Amino acid sequence: MNIDIYNSYDNMCKKVVEDIRYAINFNMFSEYFTLGLATGSTPLSIYKYIRDENWEANKVTTFNLDEYSDLPYNHPQSYEHFMEENLFMYKQFRYSYFPENERYDDLIKNKGGIDIQILGIGTNGHIAFNEPGSSRDSLTRKVELTENTRKDNSRFFDSIDDVPTHAWTMGIESIMRAKQIYLLASGKHKKEILEKACHGEITSDVPASFLQEHNNVEVLYCD
């Protein structure tokens, strides 16, 4: 996988938004487009730019990658709340879903599969909440979060003890079924793991490395 290097975070995000616009306006996939969404810091400007897009959001269905379990939906750190604040309160999509049981992959399939999937990468190489050790065949399931991920995410909570220990996540196989994938990383602290994911051995120790087996992935990086 080639890594496209961008000179600014905003330009990197604009490129993804332009590609989504093109895919929707030219019905590249289907009339009812499905967009796979990530939370966290990385896609924030993508959502900022999508708010100003003119395409008809009511033709688009969204599927989020993951959601903490055991947090009420209106908890400020729930991913549903994050999406509401950063995107959904500005754009009315046809349907928006979050994983909360094992039927999620069937739901995605029934909606025609994910056309474009946006991904960030964890400093331990996770994609969604597929932590190191996750199997290539994994589907949507409830997982235990590693200490590393809870520590990384504690910046959004008062303390690490408040970070949930479990989450629902799409699996590696669920992600690999997307027709097109954008893997984004922003910041020098992500450079080494991104290199490993893109050019290293394909191994469950670095879950993002499985993306090397997908035939339609774009990798975008900025310092």
Ligand code: F6R
């Ligand atoms: C979030 C998700 C995670 C993040 C990753 C990077 O929905 O799926 O895999 O993409 O932890 O997080 P940030 O972007 O905050 O560095």
